[in-house]
Amino acid sequence: xxxxxxxxxxxxxxxxxxxxQGGQSALIETLxxxxxxASSTPGWLSASLHKSLDGARVVNxxxxxxxxxxxxxxxRLREAxxxxxxxxxxxxxxxxxxxIFTLER
Numbered sequence: 001x002x003x004x005x006x007x008x009x010x011x012x013x014x015x016x017x018x019x020x021q022g023g024q025s026a027l028i029e030t031l032x033x034x035x036x037x038a039s040s041t042p043g044w045l046s047a048s049l050h051k052s053l054d055g056a057r058v059v060n061x062x063x064x065x066x067x068x069x070x071x072x073x074x075x076r077l078r079e080a081x082x083x084x085x086x087x088x089x090x091x092x093x094x095x096x097x098x099x100i101f102t103l104e105r
Contacts, residue, residue: 002046002063004099010045011070012097015060019090024051027058027089034082035062041076043069058090070096 003010019027028049035047045063052058064070077083086092 002048002061004102006099006101008099009066010099011064011067012099013060013062013064013070013074013094014097015062015092015094017058017060017086017090017092018056019058021055023089024055024058027086030082030085030089031058031060034077034086035060037080037082038062038073038077041069041073044073067096 002012017027028051031047031049035049038044038047043065045065047063048061050059050061062073064073074083
């Protein structure tokens with residue numbers, strides 16, 4: 001379950017993929033496999049996948065305990081070949097973020 005609270009030190013990797021028409025399902029399957037693989041990495045917290053309603057994008061929202069843990073997850077995925085596999089399905093736009101504000105009902 002994602003943890004969205006300000007000022008916790010948790011690092012969120014948000015990766016927006018642009019995919020060709022009909023390409024969402026294949027990318028989502030690969031990202032699901034990558035998340036399951038990464039989940040055993042120390043410091044990994046969660047992963048959530050989102051698909052756009054227009055079929056053009058997939059968003060991967062993954063959280064780690066801190067920046068070092070996020071780097072460890074990314075390095076492990078790279079070494080296992082997941083980052084190269086994802087490139088075959090669409091163009092990635094990754095970034096690391098921290099939550100600075102939330103407002104809830």
